[in-house]
Amino acid sequence: MARSEAAPAPTWRRHMRSIPWQSLTPLLGLVFLLIIGSLLHPAFLTPTNLLNVLTRSAFIGIIAVGGTFVIIAGGIDLSVGSMAAFLAGAMILVMNALARNDLEPLTIILLGVGMVLVAGLLAGAANGLAITRGRIEAFIVTLGTLGIFRSLVTYLADGGTISLDFAIRGVYRPVYFGSFLGIPYPVWVFAAVAIIGAIVLHRTRFGRYVRAIGSNQEVARYASVRVERIRTLTFVIQGVCVAIAVILYVPRLGSASGSTGILWELEAIAAVIIGGTALKGGSGHIWGTVVGAIMLSFIGNVLNLTTAISEYLNGAVQGLIIIGAVFLQRGRSGR
Amino acid sequence: MxxxxxxxxxxxxxxxxxxxxxxxxxxxxxxxxxxxxxxxxxxxxxxxxxxxxxxxxxxxxxxxxxxxxxxxxxxxxxxxxxxxxxxxxxxxxxxxxxxxxxxxxxxxxxxxxxxxxxxxxxxxxxxxxxNNPALGRVSGEYISERLGGEGNIVVLRGIPTVIDNERVEAFMEVIDQTNIEVLDMRYANWNRDDGFEVMQDFLTRFPEIDAVWAQDDDIAIGVIEALEQAGRTDEMFVVGGAGMKEMILRVMEGDELVPVNVLYPxxxxxxxxxxxxxxxxTSVPVLGRYILDSPLITPENAADYYFPDSPF
CATH class of the missing domain: 3.40.50.2300 (Response regulator)
Structure with missing residues (x-):
């Protein structure tokens, strides 16, 4: 995936030269973190631990792949954490309602998955259209929908927790906990979303337009790029990515509440920026985002595996590593 | 006008x-x-x-x-x-x-x-x-009694606040008088997802755990899910707290994994x-301080604390 950036080249040398070495810093940060982790605790490098962390990173990672499109196009989406909580709550309620109708659990789950994908698409489109047709700043629109989705899930849950019907839960649970060839399903889905995202961003006309809008909207407009439509589509992609993350999240705990997905938006944005995408838009890579999301999960894991750092300082260490990772990047790329 | x-x-x-x-x-x-x-x-x-x-x-x-x-x-x-x-x-x-x-x-x-x-x-x-100190104390007393005063436990804390500190201090006062070793304590922010992730990492780190003090029922739900994933549900038990109806129900049904709960109503x-x-x-005197207890909820008395209509 790291080389999806490289253009096909006739010789090995030209191929090497075309790899953007300066933007490999996030990968170096991740390797550094893995070395620290393996020094701190012998169990760190066990497959179980590595797969646990990779599986956890799938939620934020998949959301951040969508976020990469939004941010490269010069937008921002603050609503994704609340949207995830709302979609999870709605999905569980729909499946519970269907469960009362004597349907097969598998049918119910497929209907739930279909519903949540459509709902994610619509939620993303609502954000996008309010921004482009309504001509309101993305920051304000998504700050608004952040509050709206969060209240809606609290309302649906009656202030408590929405829990999935037990029979469906048993059938659905393996989607998070099961694995194929020893790799958990969420990791496969994360990889698939990232590869499709990378192809769309780096290999299609749509991807070029997204970058063009982010670097200079007016020039893009004069080049007859349909700026509004492309920008709306980036939010639709974001919404669908949130829905995919929710499909993997619901089978884990089988519940959603007002505290589901709190601050996921900031983690997703951090993953995108650590991955080398410019917050002001115009340039970025999907693979960097993937590395950024995995790195964020590993920071938490490494801190949990050691008593060397007081638990009161977890947040401070996380903050330092995030700033450090982005600082190295800016220094290297000489922007 | x-x-x-x-x-x-x-x-x-x-x-x-x-x-x-x-x-x-x-x-x-x-x-x-x-x-x-x-x-x-x-x-x-x-x-x-x-x-x-x-x-x-x-x-x-x-x-x-x-x-x-x-x-x-x-x-x-x-x-x-x-x-x-x-x-x-x-x-x-x-x-x-x-x-x-x-x-x-x-x-x-x-x-x-x-x-x-x-x-x-x-x-x-x-x-x-x-009574936050009582919640910590009652939990500590149950765990030390059940383990016979020795063993390994892990603690998942709430959000760094006075409430969390009072509970943990009272809990540790009881535990310090036994041979029970607290392997580690981490914040799980009274949140299910954090409880799941912190417990996964505890399970990676410690091959032998006898009991988990999750302090709160939301955390406990995440902890239980991590235990089931690792297939280690029969090695230890989990003590939550607050009296969430799902957890009270487990206690009422005699679940080995969740033997008791501690009320914080x-x-x-x-x-x-x-x-x-x-x-x-009325004219009855009411002025003063009322401190509600944090009793231990066991299979025997769980029905008194079960409110199926409440969202919690």
Missing amino acids: PRLTRIVLVLFVLALGFGFAQTVIGVSIPAATHGWTGGVNWWAAETKARLEAAYPTLQIVISTAGSASEQANDLEDLIAIHQIDALVILPFESDPLTEPVASVKDRGVFVTVVDRGLAREGIEDVHVAG PAMIATAMEITALNFV
């Missing part, structure tokens, strides 16, 4: 007359952002319905706030718009709300404080509180509202 003024005046006098006939109790609580506060909201609404039906002279106004500053604004509205005679408040945070509540008191309003106290003494007429808001109402509808 004069006609409008007249209408407003008439309405004002009517409202005033209505106000005299009734005692208005304002209830200010945090918005239902997580399970426990959801329970507080449900109990407040239930109690409002019960009290208003039982005592026609009472009128109860509930306002929910998303933050401490929003709650301070709510107090001003309760005074200015609803002209409350009594205030029942579960403060978001002690310090920022001390002065706003004191100024409500200065207007002659009867004040009942619930759960966390105010930063200055002598403001409230009635204080109804849960969101229904304390109902206790406070009932006591406040008594002050206005």
Whole structure:
């Protein structure tokens, strides 16, 4: 995936030269973190631990792949954490309602998955259209929908927790906990979303337009790029990515509440920026985002595996590593 | 214009007359952002319905706030718009709300404080509180007794606050007198997802764990899921806390993994509202401090604490 950036080249040398070495810093940060982790605790490098962390990173990672499109196009989406909580709550309620109708659990789950994908698409489109047709700043629109989705899930849950019907839960649970060839399903889905995202961003006309809008909207407009439509589509992609993350999240705990997905938006944005995408838009890579999301999960894991750092300082260490990772990047790329 | 003024005046006098006939109790609580506060909201609404039906002279106004500053604004509205005679408040945070509540008191309003106290003494007429140190102590006593005074445990803490500190300090006072080793403590923020991830990492780190103190039922649900994933449910037991209905049900059914629960009842808001109402509808003495216990919930008594209609 790291080389999806490289253009096909006739010789090995030209191929090497075309790899953007300066933007490999996030990968170096991740390797550094893995070395620290393996020094701190012998169990760190066990497959179980590595797969646990990779599986956890799938939620934020998949959301951040969508976020990469939004941010490269010069937008921002603050609503994704609340949207995830709302979609999870709605999905569980729909499946519970269907469960009362004597349907097969598998049918119910497929209907739930279909519903949540459509709902994610619509939620993303609502954000996008309010921004482009309504001509309101993305920051304000998504700050608004952040509050709206969060209240809606609290309302649906009656202030408590929405829990999935037990029979469906048993059938659905393996989607998070099961694995194929020893790799958990969420990791496969994360990889698939990232590869499709990378192809769309780096290999299609749509991807070029997204970058063009982010670097200079007016020039893009004069080049007859349909700026509004492309920008709306980036939010639709974001919404669908949130829905995919929710499909993997619901089978884990089988519940959603007002505290589901709190601050996921900031983690997703951090993953995108650590991955080398410019917050002001115009340039970025999907693979960097993937590395950024995995790195964020590993920071938490490494801190949990050691008593060397007081638990009161977890947040401070996380903050330092995030700033450090982005600082190295800016220094290297000489922007 | 004069006609409008007249209408407003008439309405004002009517409202005033209505106000005299009734005692208005304002209830200010945090918005239902997580399970426990959801329970507080449900109990407040239930109690409002019960009290208003039982005592026609009472009128109860509930306002929910998303933050401490929003709650301070709510107090001003309760005074200015609803002209409350009594205030029942579960403060978001002690310090920022001390002065706003004191100024409500200065207007002659009867004040009942619930759960966390105010930063200055002598403001409230009635204080109804849960017992955080007792929650920690009762949990510690159960774990040490069940383990026979030795073994390895891990602790998942809440959000770094006074509440969490009081619980953990009291818990450690009990544990320190035994040979039980606390392998590590980490914050899980009273959140299911954090409970799941912290427990996964504990399981990676420690091959031998005899018990988990999750302190809170939301954390405990995440912990249980991590244990099931690792296939280590029969090696240890989990002690949560607060009295979430799903966990009480597990205790009632004799689940080996969740043998007990420790109560920290969101229904304390109902206790406070009932006591406040008594002050206005009877002449029984009510002033003072009420500390609710945090009893151990076992399969024998679990049915007394099971409220299937409550969201928590």
